[in-house]
Amino acid sequence: MRLVIYCKREIIMAKKSNLKIITANDLVEGDVIYFTQSFDWSRNYADALIVNNEEQELQLLEKAQEQQGRVIFPYLVDVAIDGQQEISLLHFREKFRSSGPSNYFHGKQEIGKQENFGQVGA
Amino acid sequence: MYIYNQFDTDFIRQRVSQFSSQVEKRLSGSLSEDEFKPLRLMNGLYLQLHAYMLRVAIPYGTLNSAQMRQLADIADKWDKGYGHFTTRQNIQYNWSKLKDVPDILNSLADVNMHAIQTSGNCIRNVTSDHFAGAASDEVADPRPSAELLRQYSSDHSEFGFLPRKFKIAITGSNNDRAVIKSNDIGLRLMRNENGDLGYQVIVGGGLGRSPFVGKTLREFLPKADLLPYVEAVLQVYNLAGRRDNKYKARIKILVHETGLDKIKQQVETCFEKQKKFFKRPSDELIAQIEARFSLPAYIDADVEDYKNEKQNNAAFAQFIENNISKHKNPNYAIVTVSLKNIGSTPGDATSKQMRVLADIAKQFGHDELRVSHEQNIILPHVHKSHLPVIYKLLKQADLASANVGLISDIIACPGMDYCALATARSIPIAKDIAKRFEELKLEKEIGNVQIKISGCINACGHHHVGHIGILGLEKSGVENYQITLGGEANLNMNIGERTGPGFSSEEILPAVERLIEVYLLKRKGKKESFIEVYKRLGMKVFSEALYNKKGQENVA
Amino acid sequence: MLHENKSVIVRNGIFEKNGNIFQKSKKEHEIELKSDSKAVDIDFLDIEIIVILFDSFADGRGFSIARQLRQFGYSGIIRAKGHLLADQYPLAIRCGFDEVEISSEHAKRQPQHQWSDSFKRVKNNYQDRLMLA
Numbered sequence: 136m137r138l139v140i141y142c143k144r145e146i147i148m149a150k151k152s153n154l155k156i157i158t159a160n161d162l163v164e165g166d167v168i169y170f171t172q173s174f175d176w177s178r179n180y181a182d183a184l185i186v187n188n189e190e191q192e193l194q195l196l197e198k199a200q201e202q203q204g205r206v207i208f209p210y211l212v213d214v215a216i217d218g219q220q221e222i223s224l225l226h227f228r229e230k231f232r233s234s235g236p237s238n239y240f241h242g243k244q245e246i247g248k249q250e251n252f253g254q255v256g257a
Numbered sequence: 258m259y260i261y262n263q264f265d266t267d268f269i270r271q272r273v274s275q276f277s278s279q280v281e282k283r284l285s286g287s288l289s290e291d292e293f294k295p296l297r298l299m300n301g302l303y304l305q306l307h308a309y310m311l312r313v314a315i316p317y318g319t320l321n322s323a324q325m326r327q328l329a330d331i332a333d334k335w336d337k338g339y340g341h342f343t344t345r346q347n348i349q350y351n352w353s354k355l356k357d358v359p360d361i362l363n364s365l366a367d368v369n370m371h372a373i374q375t376s377g378n379c380i381r382n383v384t385s386d387h388f389a390g391a392a393s394d395e396v397a398d399p400r401p402s403a404e405l406l407r408q409y410s411s412d413h414s415e416f417g418f419l420p421r422k423f424k425i426a427i428t429g430s431n432n433d434r435a436v437i438k439s440n441d442i443g444l445r446l447m448r449n450e451n452g453d454l455g456y457q458v459i460v461g462g463g464l465g466r467s468p469f470v471g472k473t474l475r476e477f478l479p480k481a482d483l484l485p486y487v488e489a490v491l492q493v494y495n496l497a498g499r500r501d502n503k504y505k506a507r508i509k510i511l512v513h514e515t516g517l518d519k520i521k522q523q524v525e526t527c528f529e530k531q532k533k534f535f536k537r538p539s540d541e542l543i544a545q546i547e548a549r550f551s552l553p554a555y556i557d558a559d560v561e562d563y564k565n566e567k568q569n570n571a572a573f574a575q576f577i578e579n580n581i582s583k584h585k586n587p588n589y590a591i592v593t594v595s596l597k598n599i600g601s602t603p604g605d606a607t608s609k610q611m612r613v614l615a616d617i618a619k620q621f622g623h624d625e626l627r628v629s630h631e632q633n634i635i636l637p638h639v640h641k642s643h644l645p646v647i648y649k650l651l652k653q654a655d656l657a658s659a660n661v662g663l664i665s666d667i668i669a670c671p672g673m674d675y676c677a678l679a680t681a682r683s684i685p686i687a688k689d690i691a692k693r694f695e696e697l698k699l700e701k702e703i704g705n706v707q708i709k710i711s712g713c714i715n716a717c718g719h720h721h722v723g724h725i726g727i728l729g730l731e732k733s734g735v736e737n738y739q740i741t742l743g744g745e746a747n748l749n750m751n752i753g754e755r756t757g758p759g760f761s762s763e764e765i766l767p768a769v770e771r772l773i774e775v776y777l778l779k780r781k782g783k784k785e786s787f788i789e790v791y792k793r794l795g796m797k798v799f800s801e802a803l804y805n806k807k808g809q810e811n812v813a
Numbered sequence: 814m815l816h817e818n819k820s821v822i823v824r825n826g827i828f829e830k831n832g833n834i835f836q837k838s839k840k841e842h843e844i845e846l847k848s849d850s851k852a853v854d855i856d857f858l859d860i861e862i863i864v865i866l867f868d869s870f871a872d873g874r875g876f877s878i879a880r881q882l883r884q885f886g887y888s889g890i891i892r893a894k895g896h897l898l899a900d901q902y903p904l905a906i907r908c909g910f911d912e913v914e915i916s917s918e919h920a921k922r923q924p925q926h927q928w929s930d931s932f933k934r935v936k937n938n939y940q941d942r943l944m945l946a
Contacts, residue, residue, distance in 0.1 A: 162284070163355050165309035204286055207304060227735065228673060232306050236674035238602045238684045241337055241352065242307045264942055271934065278930075279900065287922050292898060295871055378871065411939040414907035415880055418873025484943075495877045496851075534884050538943045 154216060155192055156183035157199050158232070159209035167232045167243065168206065170199050176206060178243065180222055180233050185214065261369035268411065269366045272373055276300045277359040299379055299417070301372025302358055305675050309353040312375040313365060317385035317403040317427075318346030318628040318635075320370075322619035325626055327368040329611035335361050340611065342596060342604045344668060344719055345424070346384050346628045347375055351675055373411065378419045380410035380491075384426045386434045387629035390550060391591050391637035393583045397446045397454055399429035401547045402483060405538070409484050416491050420498030421506035423491070424463075427456075431748060436630065438462045438471040438750035439722060441508045442490060445748075447477070455479045460490060460520070461512035464716035468752045469509040472517050474524060482528075485535040489528035493520065553623035555586055558642040566645040573648050575701075576659040581644075584637075590644060592622075592636040593629070594651060595658040595666060599695045603669045603687050604632030613654040617647055630719075631668055633661065663700045664708060664773070665691035668719055672712025672729060673736075679712035681729025681736035681762075686710055689766045694773070703773060706787040707746070722746035724788045725772060726753045727765065738765040742772075742799055743791045756800045768803055775802040821920040822892070823902065824912040826932030828925045845894075848874045852881035860889055864914070867895030876908040883909035899927035903934040 157170035158180070168176040169183035177183065186192050192211055199209035213225045224230050235242025276296070283293040301312040313328070320328075328348060332340050335357045336350045343349055353361065365371055375382055383403045390398045406425060410416070416423070427444040428435040437443025443459035456478045462471025478486055494508045497515070512520050567574050582591040594614065597603050606614070614634055618626045621643040627635035639647065651657040660666050667690060670676065672683030687710055694700050709723030713730070720726030726741035738760050741753030760768045775798055776787045791799065822829045842861040848868050857863065863882060865875040879891050893905050894914040905913060915923070 160304055165304060165354060166307060203290060204284070207290055225734075228306075228679075231673060235307055236684075237682060238674050238688075239337070268939065275900065275934075282927075287927075288898075292870070296898070296900060378873075405943075408939050408943055412904075413940065414904040414938070415876045416873065417901075417904055418871055418876070492877050492881075496874055500872060500874075530884060542943065 153187045154185050154214050155187075155211045156180065156185055156214050156222065157195055157209050158183075158212050158229070159199065159206040162205055162207055170195065170209065174198055174202075176202075178246075180214075180224060183214075183222060185216065185222065266366070266369060269369065269371045269373070270363075272300070272371065272412075273359060273362040273366055276362065280355060280359060295377055295418075298377035299374055300358075300362070301375035302353065302355075303376060303677075305351065305671075305677050306673070307675065308351060309355060309358070310675070311350045311353040311358060311361060311372055312343070313348045313350070313370060313372050314375045314382045315347050315370070315628050316407050317383055317389070317400055318387050318630075319389075319400065320626050320628070321624050322615040322626070324368045324370055325611050325615035325618065327364065327370070329608035329615070331361055331364055332608040332611070334364075339605055339607045341602070341671065342606065342628050342632050342634070344630045344632065344670070344717060345382055346387070346630055347382055348628070349671075351671070376422075378421050378423075379417050380413060380419075380423045380425065383407050383410070384424070384435055384440075384630060386428045386430060387627040387631075387635050388434060388582060388591055388637060389429055389627075390552070391584050391589075392430055392432075392434075393585045394432050395430045395585065396448060397429045398550055399427040399435075399444070399446050400550050401543075402444065402446065402456075402480075403427050404546050404549075405483065405543070406487065409487070416495055419491075419495055420500050421503070423494070423508070425487070433748040433750075434629075436719070436722065436746045436750065438748070439464055439719070439746070440471065441494075442487060443471045444483075449477050453479065456483060458486065458490075461509040461517075462750070463507050463509040464719055464721045465507075466504050466714050466716075467510065467513075468716070468721040469513065470750050470752065471509075472512065474517075474521060481537065482532075484537065485531040486524075486528050488535065489524050489531050492527055492531075493523045497523075553625070553638045555589065556640050557588070558640055560588065560641045563641045563644050566648075572657075572659070573645065576648055576657060577644065579659045579663065580661045584639075588641055590639050590641055592639050592644070592647065593661045594634040594636065594656050595661050596633050596656075597660060597666050597691065598655060598658050599660075599665055599691045600688050602684050603667050606634070610654050610656055613650060613656065617650055621647055631666070633666070660700060662705045662707075664694050664703050664706050665700060667691060667708045667710060668723070669710040670712050670718035672710075672718075676712060676717075678715055679729070680714070680731045681712050681738065683710040683712040683718055683727075683729055686727060686729070686738065686762070686765055690769055693766055693770065699773070699777075702783070703777070704783065704786055706773075706776075707744075708769075709744070719746065720744070721752045722750060723753060724791065725769065727769075730759060732759060736762045738762070740765075740768060740772075740803070742796060743788070745788065754796055756796065756803055758804075771802045772799055775799055819917050820914050821917055822912050822914050823925075823928050826902075826925075826929035828920060828928070829912075846878060848872055848878075850878055852878050852885060855882065855885075855887075857882065857885075857887045857889070860887070862890045862892060863887065864892045864894050865910075867893055867897055870896050870898050870901060876904060879905070879909040899923045899931045902928055902931040903938075906932070906935045907938070907940070 161168050169180045171177050171182045172184045186195050212229050214222050235244040279296050282288040303310040336352045341349045383406045385399050385403045389400050424440045425442045426435045426437045426440040428437050429446040439462045445457040458475040458478050459471035460474040463469050498511050499505045580593045584591050622636040623638040667687045669683040669687040673679035674684050707724045709718050709720045710727040711718035711720040720728050722744040726744050728739045730737050740756045744753030745751040776790050780790050845864040867875045890911045892912045893910045
């Protein structure tokens with residue numbers, strides 16, 4: 136499994152999935168945000184707009200990159216959806232980004248946005 | 258210690274206002290992120306996984322109580338009530354917000370601190386021996402040289418946009434506590450046959466993707482030639498260092514690819530030219546700097562209480578045995594305060610703890626503190642008579658773990674819990690190891706062993722030079738940990754050797770246990786430390802223990 | 814090697830829109846150096862303007878080249894050409910540059926006042942205080 140391909144415009148977390156969303160960090164707050172249907176940004180990945188082909192991916196990425204005044208380094212991330220159309224993040228790095236660190240109850244988990252991602256050997 | 262004067266203060270304030278305007282320009286679109294990024298990095302502001310991170314410079318790891326107190330206040334006011342001390346003697350705040358950064362920088366400026374050049378492709382914080390000026394094994398105090406280099410490298414016009422970061426470390430002792438051979442330039446203060454003071458200059462050390470032990474560029478450089486010589490090295494590097502590949506851009510690669518002899522030639526040629534044009538600092542300025550690092554006004558007091566306490570209080574005696582180092586004044590001691598409580602995050606201190614340390618330093622420690630690259634805090638000048646009361650105060654603040662140098666005194670980078678570059682977490686592994694050996698009550702029995710954990714190949718946890726190094730990677734979508742053995746972080750610096758395939762997060766702790774089992778079994782007695790046994794027996798017996806047991810199917 | 818109309822020259826913190834001070838300098842009295850040039854190889858006898866190209870603002874080689882040219886005795890004009898940021902202007906001056914040439918598009922995003930503000934920071938830096946060259 137490849138880890139990260141970095142090129143000037145995007146970071147693609149390569150895993151076998153057709154479904155992707157876009158994530159970035161908020162310019163002012165620095166925290167993790169996700170690109171929504173209304174081309175706005177949400178702190179909750181459940182609100183993210185899903186794309187399922189390369190053309191849509193590039194279009195969406197371009198749209199996200201237009202918002203340089205609000206966000207930093209938008210990139211595509213693999214997701215899956217279940218029967219209830221609920222998004223789940225596939226890579227453990229993205230799960231951490233969505234919850235917060237595992238050593239203190241800080242970050243999104245503190246605000247109660249996402250579930251706490253478990254600790255090793257806890 | 259060095260006291261900033263008006264010039265230093267003005268420089269920092271001006272820099273804050275410059276950065277504030279850069280932030281405004283970024284927010285207004287005058288600067289793109291690509292343009293803003295190197296500027297914010299040069300002012301110590303990173304973007305991590307969950308938030309911005311501000312890395313505050315603590316020049317050669319030295320600070321006073323007022324500064325420590327301010328760091329505590331900043332943690333409370335603009336962060337989450339704690340700070341993280343790093344392997345380069347700096348402090349990091351993990352939860353900064355861009356709009357708050359100018360205020361934080363001004364608050365730092367109030368105590369003559371800053372975050373300048375703690376990141377970016379420039380000359381970074383010059384690190385040094387955390388026992389400098391106090392250690393009994395010192396040839397000379399390296400900090401005046403470190404301070405000279407700090408001033409020299411601050412906003413240097415020519416070297417602000419190097420191919421990559423540039424790290425300088427200096428030691429004044431042959432017992433190298435600054436790991437100089439892991440730096441781009443390493444300096445060892447020494448005396449030649451005539452007794453003149455000068456430096457051995459080492460170049461091209463580095464950890465990370467391609468670890469290299471630094472090589473000797475100059476056996477002896479006269480003291481007065483330090484700046485022009487460093488300038489020559491930097492100029493050669495600036496012009497010839499690779500700019501096509503971020504992972505091949507450090508001077509260690511330039512030395513490796515060009516050859517040490519050729520680089521020596523180029524540096525010496527450049528140095529000869531520099532000598533003609535270089536306007537050296539005046540003797541007066543040098544003397545002024547050196548005067549700031551004079552010895553503390555030693556006190557005299559009765560040490561009966563201390564002796565009695567050592568005899569009667571086992572915990573105190575343990576603390577003395579592990580956490581105290583020899584001071585050049587026989588009535589004094591160097592105290593290492595461990596930031597490695599069992600089960601806690603290595604290198605983290607709460608604001609409350611920082612204030613306690615500040616108070617102790619002010620009252621009992623000649624107002625001086627140090628940060629060690631091993632992520633602990635040092636009180637370098639403590640009269641022995643004060644040790645009992647200091648121990649009590651530390652205990653109250655949960656700062657009295659007597660584990661310096663033991664297996665739970667682990668160095669760990671923040672890893673994937675915080676860092677955007679990480680491939681795996683390091684903090685939980687550190688916690689698990691510490692907890693396990695405390696549970697087994699084996700810490701004291703095992704004695705000195707240095708475990709260092711990095712959460713990715715950039716090796717900020719210095720795993721290459723750990724007796725046991727652990728590198729967190731990823732395999733098949735989950736965290737996977739490789740072990741290296743036999744690394745050493747001193748003048749005989751050695752890069753650890755990989756044992757073989759990595760271990761899952763469930764298997765890494767039992768793997769470390771097996772290594773320690775082997776050590777305890779094979780050692781010639783308690784006096785033989787882990788690293789000594791490894792050097793005597795080699796990899797085989799350890800890798801057999803790791804891989805030939807029933808755990809074979811768990812090994813990734 | 815005269816700059817095109819599309820560029821702006823920054824001199825003493827001010828945008829000069831129309832070209833060289835040395836209008837009468839001839840082509841053979843100007844040279845343009847790439848960022849991997851070696852100052853020691855340059856024969857600058859009779860040269861009045863040396864233009865040093867900056868591939869990107871992150872490529873700091875030009876600063877060393879300019880400094881070396883000065884050390885080797887060149888006393889004519891040195892001009893930095895490329896996407897330099899206003900914040901780099903004082904660094905360039907201290908390394909021996911006289912002027913910076915930027916595109917007019919770049920000049921729009923980094924207007925003159927940014928350069929004149931920067932220009933005030935040329936003096937009184939650490940290297941001056943240490944009395945270094």
